[in-house]
Amino acid sequence: MLYVALPEEKIRKVSFYLAMEEFVARNVTADDCLFYWQVEPSVVFGRNQLVSNEVNVDYCRSHGIGMFRRKSGGGCVYADNDNVMFSFITGGDNVGLTFNRYMQMMVLMLRRMGVEATADGRNDILIEGRKVSGTAFYHIPGRNIVHGTMLFDTDMDNMTRSITPPGEKLASNGVDSVRRRVALLKDYIDVSIDDFKADIRRTLCDGEHVLTQADVEEIERIEREVYLSPDFIYGNNPRHTLTRRRRIDGVGELEALIDVKGTVIKSVTLNGDFFVTGDVDGGLLACLNNVVLTREAVALALPDHTEDYIMNLRKEDFVDLLCGDGD
Numbered sequence: 001m002l003y004v005a006l007p008e009e010k011i012r013k014v015s016f017y018l019a020m021e022e023f024v025a026r027n028v029t030a031d032d033c034l035f036y037w038q039v040e041p042s043v044v045f046g047r048n049q050l051v052s053n054e055v056n057v058d059y060c061r062s063h064g065i066g067m068f069r070r071k072s073g074g075g076c077v078y079a080d081n082d083n084v085m086f087s088f089i090t091g092g093d094n095v096g097l098t099f100n101r102y103m104q105m106m107v108l109m110l111r112r113m114g115v116e117a118t119a120d121g122r123n124d125i126l127i128e129g130r131k132v133s134g135t136a137f138y139h140i141p142g143r144n145i146v147h148g149t150m151l152f153d154t155d156m157d158n159m160t161r162s163i164t165p166p167g168e169k170l171a172s173n174g175v176d177s178v179r180r181r182v183a184l185l186k187d188y189i190d191v192s193i194d195d196f197k198a199d200i201r202r203t204l205c206d207g208e209h210v211l212t213q214a215d216v217e218e219i220e221r222i223e224r225e226v227y228l229s230p231d232f233i234y235g236n237n238p239r240h241t242l243t244r245r246r247r248i249d250g251v252g253e254l255e256a257l258i259d260v261k262g263t264v265i266k267s268v269t270l271n272g273d274f275f276v277t278g279d280v281d282g283g284l285l286a287c288l289n290n291v292v293l294t295r296e297a298v299a300l301a302l303p304d305h306t307e308d309y310i311m312n313l314r315k316e317d318f319v320d321l322l323c324g325d326g327d
Helices: 014-027 057-062 095-112 156-162 170-181 193-204 213-227 230-234 280-288 295-301 315-323
Strands: 002-005 032-037 042-045 066-069 077-079 084-091 117-119 124-127 130-140 143-150 207-210 242-248 252-261 264-272
Touching: 014 032, 014 066, 014 084, 014 130, 014 143, 014 213, 032 193, 057 066, 057 156, 066 230, 077 156, 084 095, 084 193, 095 117, 095 124, 095 130, 095 143, 095 193, 130 170, 213 230, 242 315, 252 315, 264 280, 280 295, 295 315
Parallel strands: 002 032, 002 207, 042 066
Antiparallel strands: 032 084, 042 077, 084 143, 117 124, 124 130, 130 143, 242 252, 252 264
16 A cells, blocks of 8 residues: 655645545555545534534634535544544445445554454444544545544544534533543553554555645645635535434434425435435435425335445435424
8 A cells, every 4th residue: 555645744724635635536546545644623524514513613713623524424523633634545436345444444453553443333433432533435436535533632622612413413411421432542552643653654555655746736726626615615505495304323314405396396405424325416316306295206216225325324214304204
């Protein structure tokens, strides 16, 4: 595996490293690439999340915490310079296989360091039942991009106050509750964060690819035009007449914004921390346009294998979400 390095070391914004992942995926031909990064205090939310649902915007702005959107699914995370963020880029079309490979790779690395880490059923790495790492992924033609956090140490107060997810999630009961659910790697290994990073690189990577200054300029262009665009970060609140919410085991939080005229669906938009495995907008949701909002009609219009579009989503659960009473 190649370690992808920058020509100069300095801390950049989350948006730069997200653009760097895309650049590496499209321009570095090695089968497997890895790099890690650290940032100033930031929150990073998934591609299908509404900022207002996930982030304490006022707190972030008043405390200088950056707010960024990524192209992968999953939930909102807090990062600072005491965390390590990993990016893993590899070839192929099976993003689920790549995702599982990354998770197992990181679990084995932690176990090698003497930490009894396990992967849960969805996207977390746990130590003694507490979360130490979250992972998300997305696919571009021929390449898979997986990125994950590693909570080496962090500012728990900032983490709790900057993220405002639904009540049953992490930040609902304050710092003490968060601390009981979160593991910090520094409590389990007797090495510095720099030594931890060096050990990961030494063990997993057998070569290095150093980007050029021209590469950096292209990454900065992608960052500027995509990841720093207000439209990309904040998105638009689509027209809708119904809101249906449900948490589905193994899938995550789903919020369906349904625009209905009479009894006919005109459009559906999905928000949430689910993981995308196919063309949700053009393949899954588009088939609901002009369908009567009844269980029978919706079930008939939907493809049988909804898990091909959203990881672990069963068709019957999706019909329940769209046609149920909501929360």
